Amino acid sequence: MIFGLPVISVAIWLPIIFGILVLATGDDKNAPLARILALVGSTLGFLVTIPLYTGFVNDTSEMQFVELHDWIARFNIHYHLGVDGISVLFVLLTAFFTPLVVLAGWQVIEKRVAQYMASFLIMSGVMIGVFAALDSILFYVFWEAMLIPMFLIIGIWGGKNRVYAAVKFFLYTLLGSLLMLVALIYLYNQSGGSFAILDFHKVELPMMAQILIFIAFFFAFAVKVPMFPVHTWLPDAHVEAPTGGSVVLAAIMLKVGAYGFLRFSMPITPDASHQLAGVMIALSLIAVVYIGLVALMQTDMKKLVAYSSISHMGFVTLGFFIFNAYGMEGALLQMISHGFVSGALFLCIGVLYDRMHSRNIADYGGVANTMPVFAAFFMLFAMANVGLPGTSGFVGEFMVILGAVKVNFWYAFTAATTLIFGAAYTLWMYKRVIFGAVANHHVDELIDLTLREKVIFAILAVTVLGMGLYPLPFSEIMHVSVNDLLVHVARSKLPL
Amino acid sequence: MDLMTDLMPAGAEIFMLVMACVILIADLLIKQSGRLVTYMLVQLTLLGCSLITVGTHENGVVYAFNNMFVDDLMSDVLKLLTYLAVSMMLVYSRLYLTVRGLFSGEFMVLALFATLGMMVMISANHFLTLYLGLEVLSLSLYAMVALQRDSAVATEAAMKYFILGALASGLLLYGMSMLYGATGSLELGAVSSAIKSGAADKDLLVFGLVFVVSGLAFKLGVVPFHMWVPDVYHGAPTAMTMLIGSAPKLAAFAFVARILVEGLQPLVQHWSGMLIILAVASMALGNITAIAQTNLKRMLAYSTIAHMGFLLLGLLSGGIEGYGTSMFYAVVYVLMTLGAFGMIMLLSREGFEADTLNDFKGLNQRSPWLAFMMLLLMFSMAGVPPTVGFYAKFSVLNSVVQAGHVWLAVVAVLLSLIGAFYYLRIVKLMYFDAPESHAPIDVRSDSAFLLSVNGLGVLLLGLLPGTLMSVCAVSVQQSLLLH
Numbered sequence A: 001m002i003f004g005l006p007v008i009s010v011a012i013w014l015p016i017i018f019g020i021l022v023l024a025t026g027d028d029k030n031a032p033l034a035r036i037l038a039l040v041g042s043t044l045g046f047l048v049t050i051p052l053y054t055g056f057v058n059d060t061s062e063m064q065f066v067e068l069h070d071w072i073a074r075f076n077i078h079y080h081l082g083v084d085g086i087s088v089l090f091v092l093l094t095a096f097f098t099p100l101v102v103l104a105g106w107q108v109i110e111k112r113v114a115q116y117m118a119s120f121l122i123m124s125g126v127m128i129g130v131f132a133a134l135d136s137i138l139f140y141v142f143w144e145a146m147l148i149p150m151f152l153i154i155g156i157w158g159g160k161n162r163v164y165a166a167v168k169f170f171l172y173t174l175l176g177s178l179l180m181l182v183a184l185i186y187l188y189n190q191s192g193g194s195f196a197i198l199d200f201h202k203v204e205l206p207m208m209a210q211i212l213i214f215i216a217f218f219f220a221f222a223v224k225v226p227m228f229p230v231h232t233w234l235p236d237a238h239v240e241a242p243t244g245g246s247v248v249l250a251a252i253m254l255k256v257g258a259y260g261f262l263r264f265s266m267p268i269t270p271d272a273s274h275q276l277a278g279v280m281i282a283l284s285l286i287a288v289v290y291i292g293l294v295a296l297m298q299t300d301m302k303k304l305v306a307y308s309s310i311s312h313m314g315f316v317t318l319g320f321f322i323f324n325a326y327g328m329e330g331a332l333l334q335m336i337s338h339g340f341v342s343g344a345l346f347l348c349i350g351v352l353y354d355r356m357h358s359r360n361i362a363d364y365g366g367v368a369n370t371m372p373v374f375a376a377f378f379m380l381f382a383m384a385n386v387g388l389p390g391t392s393g394f395v396g397e398f399m400v401i402l403g404a405v406k407v408n409f410w411y412a413f414t415a416a417t418t419l420i421f422g423a424a425y426t427l428w429m430y431k432r433v434i435f436g437a438v439a440n441h442h443v444d445e446l447i448d449l450t451l452r453e454k455v456i457f458a459i460l461a462v463t464v465l466g467m468g469l470y471p472l473p474f475s476e477i478m479h480v481s482v483n484d485l486l487v488h489v490a491r492s493k494l495p496l
Numbered sequence B: 001m002d003l004m005t006d007l008m009p010a011g012a013e014i015f016m017l018v019m020a021c022v023i024l025i026a027d028l029l030i031k032q033s034g035r036l037v038t039y040m041l042v043q044l045t046l047l048g049c050s051l052i053t054v055g056t057h058e059n060g061v062v063y064a065f066n067n068m069f070v071d072d073l074m075s076d077v078l079k080l081l082t083y084l085a086v087s088m089m090l091v092y093s094r095l096y097l098t099v100r101g102l103f104s105g106e107f108m109v110l111a112l113f114a115t116l117g118m119m120v121m122i123s124a125n126h127f128l129t130l131y132l133g134l135e136v137l138s139l140s141l142y143a144m145v146a147l148q149r150d151s152a153v154a155t156e157a158a159m160k161y162f163i164l165g166a167l168a169s170g171l172l173l174y175g176m177s178m179l180y181g182a183t184g185s186l187e188l189g190a191v192s193s194a195i196k197s198g199a200a201d202k203d204l205l206v207f208g209l210v211f212v213v214s215g216l217a218f219k220l221g222v223v224p225f226h227m228w229v230p231d232v233y234h235g236a237p238t239a240m241t242m243l244i245g246s247a248p249k250l251a252a253f254a255f256v257a258r259i260l261v262e263g264l265q266p267l268v269q270h271w272s273g274m275l276i277i278l279a280v281a282s283m284a285l286g287n288i289t290a291i292a293q294t295n296l297k298r299m300l301a302y303s304t305i306a307h308m309g310f311l312l313l314g315l316l317s318g319g320i321e322g323y324g325t326s327m328f329y330a331v332v333y334v335l336m337t338l339g340a341f342g343m344i345m346l347l348s349r350e351g352f353e354a355d356t357l358n359d360f361k362g363l364n365q366r367s368p369w370l371a372f373m374m375l376l377l378m379f380s381m382a383g384v385p386p387t388v389g390f391y392a393k394f395s396v397l398n399s400v401v402q403a404g405h406v407w408l409a410v411v412a413v414l415l416s417l418i419g420a421f422y423y424l425r426i427v428k429l430m431y432f433d434a435p436e437s438h439a440p441i442d443v444r445s446d447s448a449f450l451l452s453v454n455g456l457g458v459l460l461l462g463l464l465p466g467t468l469m470s471v472c473a474v475s476v477q478q479s480l481l482l483h
Helices: A007-024 A028-047 A050-054 A088-104 A113-132 A136-145 A147-157 A162-190 A207-224 A233-240 A243-268 A270-275 A277-296 A301-321 A325-356 A372-386 A392-407 A409-434 A451-469 A472-490 B002-028 B032-055 B073-099 B105-123 B127-145 B152-183 B188-197 B202-220 B228-235 B238-245 B247-263 B265-291 B296-316 B320-347 B368-382 B388-402 B406-432 B446-463 B466-479
Strands: A064-072 A077-083 B062-064 B069-071
Touching: A007 A028, A007 A050, A007 A064, A007 A077, A007 A088, A007 A113, A028 A088, A028 A113, A050 A088, A064 B466, A077 A113, A077 A136, A088 A113, A088 A243, A088 A325, A088 A451, A088 A472, A113 A136, A113 A147, A113 A243, A136 A147, A136 A162, A136 B388, A147 A162, A147 A243, A147 B406, A162 A207, A162 A233, A162 B388, A162 B406, A207 A243, A207 A270, A233 A243, A233 A301, A243 A270, A243 A301, A243 A325, A243 A472, A270 A277, A270 A472, A277 A301, A277 A409, A301 A325, A301 A372, A301 A392, A301 A409, A325 A372, A325 A392, A325 A451, A325 A472, A372 A392, A372 A409, A372 A451, A392 A409, A392 A451, B002 B032, B002 B062, B002 B069, B002 B105, B032 B073, B032 B105, B069 B073, B069 B105, B073 B105, B073 B238, B073 B247, B073 B320, B073 B446, B073 B466, B105 B127, B105 B238, B105 B247, B127 B152, B127 B238, B127 B247, B152 B188, B152 B202, B152 B228, B188 B247, B188 B265, B202 B247, B202 B265, B202 B296, B228 B238, B228 B296, B238 B247, B238 B296, B238 B320, B247 B265, B247 B296, B247 B320, B265 B296, B265 B406, B296 B320, B296 B388, B296 B406, B320 B368, B320 B388, B320 B446, B320 B466, B368 B388, B368 B406, B368 B446, B388 B406, B388 B446, B388 B466
Parallel strands: none
Antiparallel strands: A064 A077, B062 B069
16 A cells, blocks of 8 residues: 555556546647656656565565455456565556656657657556456456557557458457457356456366467467567568557566466466476477577668567576476576566667668668667666676576476477577667778768657666676565476376 | 326337438428537437436336337347447447538438337337338438449349348248248247147247248358358448447347247257257357458458357357357447447548458557557457457357356357458557558547547456356346247
């Protein structure tokens, strides 16, 4: 409670209300007001989530900050919110990124500013709702509601091929969600009339049902993660989205899918998860290796980072489905770190794009000469993407590989190749863009970071380094929840 | 005394009939410039009817006129919603009709008679009353579609509607006559108990059932009896399309529920199989064909076909829960349809119909507020939360799964995914494309205000759907007797 108000509800509704206020500022005459309102709303939105961290009790896997109210009595659906060690960090991550995104779009977005800012604020509230919902229908409502602002963001402010990308994004994700809905309804009928996610965890299910439910969930979550082979929407959406959209997609929306595996697939269908773990691991490793190679061949910077995201998320799903504490904790840390790093990389590319209106690697060269400060920041984030020790990227990858060795040496070996491919594609891009002689007069005219951009990057740089050097504040909070989840998943739910 | 107890439950119908006749005569004395008086009278009549309906409400089920007529909670709720829908239709279409010279006494009186037909359908407990209500409704609608005499498209639509409608009525009557032959009664309760007693000839019953279901399918416009829907929706003036597409669906729900649930419940295993085929075919054909449409009214016609298929899903699951969800679906559907056609009429102006998809291009730049309302309506039709359309789909899917047809739920969601595409296209046109016309939109009219209420209603009911859901469930529970 803060000031007698429930923290999670405030975290969800405050940005949404500010979003509506921003919308009400109307057309672009009032753009400055819309920007300031959006910044205030998003900053407040982040500040109110801090009590979730400071007030969090680390030594229990119970849900905390729980809010439970009747919502739709007929179907026993509740407005049920709460966080545990797995979800709390994502709530913070979501709220953390919203002000950065608002700042990143401060000058670049010139048309329909109010709608742009409002979309991000509303989406921020909705995404927090996804992480905090404990009733599966509430979860579903937030989950789908998330699509609408993102659809508009890509479609209105995106690049050339934006309409195709927006529609593809929407339909792809809707397909998965609808199958999940059927699975949720089925579970409701099996659980004796409850939509509570924690009740679903206790339902006994025969193997066939578990496998079908797992597949239904797989469609919903794998599309969002995205896992190979349902990843093809992501490069399109990323490339066409405006910078802010790419940041939110990479930093948060991809995590929603991975979170779904932890909250739904694994605890609800543990036996099917074990049964199909081989497939999941195989798909994850394909993502790590094959998508890593694909990234190597990209000529478009945004596409390169998009493929790199898919490859990194392969690590996350690998970590989940090897079923040990190293793997799972590593995967969660990787999710958070990837949020920071990929968000930062997209912002870096955004900075270049705002100045040059090109994402082609070939159009750049020698940027270090004209933008030295930028080059330094970009270097740090590129290294974090590679997984250099001392940056946040290292911790998660290292733990996942450690966990994988315990299960099967070859899993670990294959996954570890990413350290090579990742370094190759990231640093090669970095070299071609930043180093060398000044490629053309456009590069020569580049202006280094403005104060606003420096602030954004400084915040991110501190976080990336901090998490890399001292990951304990992140890992201790999830420790108990992860262990309990693993214990739960190890128990069979087949009816005797 | 005895007469009074009979007349009381039908008070609203009697009032409606009297007022329709009064307005018909009064309108003769009113000049075209004073047509607003007629309009106000019609609105007052609807208000009066709702007061009477509320006033004459009694707990439990009341039969009148030798069980030909029934007054129960479901009929009262549906009637109130029907008045609301008709009244909204009148508000939406006033300007549209005025510009086209169709804002006439005939239109409004026909609308009242159509409403009367719906009311009788909703309260019927007898094959004859059902048929009577249906014909009053249908004949009024045929005439309304043909009201624009000099439009070739509208006349063609009216002819098509009339001929196919007559055919459907014929099928229905033929089926009813067979049921009568098998059971010896036209009253729904007696039909049901006769079937249950086992005395009725099973073959004859099923034969009759096939005809009745075909007739109902015709009226609902589900595949393979859907051919009239796109042409009529497209050809009729938008105001008439709105009337055809909205309130009668509530009456049709009552009609189907009364016949199949109250009358033919013992044959449930026969008719639920038929409904599965009809429902799946409708959802498939409606959703797929809608993609190819360039005319919004035609697209909405195909979307109606798909929605009616979804509505049948709730009925075929065969429990009292399922019927409640079907009713909820029908109510939600009517709300969304009113909004969508309201938007078409709002954007149209003299000599311009605004009924092609391209007319919606760039609406967000012309009027962000209206575009947002349309966005809510379209997402609601697609069944995306947090709009009420999601809960309609959700509750129907729930009853389908409850009935053990998980595969049917999967088919339904996959087909509605296809449906999402064409609703999404409207949003795409409004938000991502540049406008083709910069004609100003009047956002201060009463219909624009109603549209805002309608659109926000879709959102608000989406955030708090519990009450409406319960109302539908309870009214079905207290009304449909499962013998």
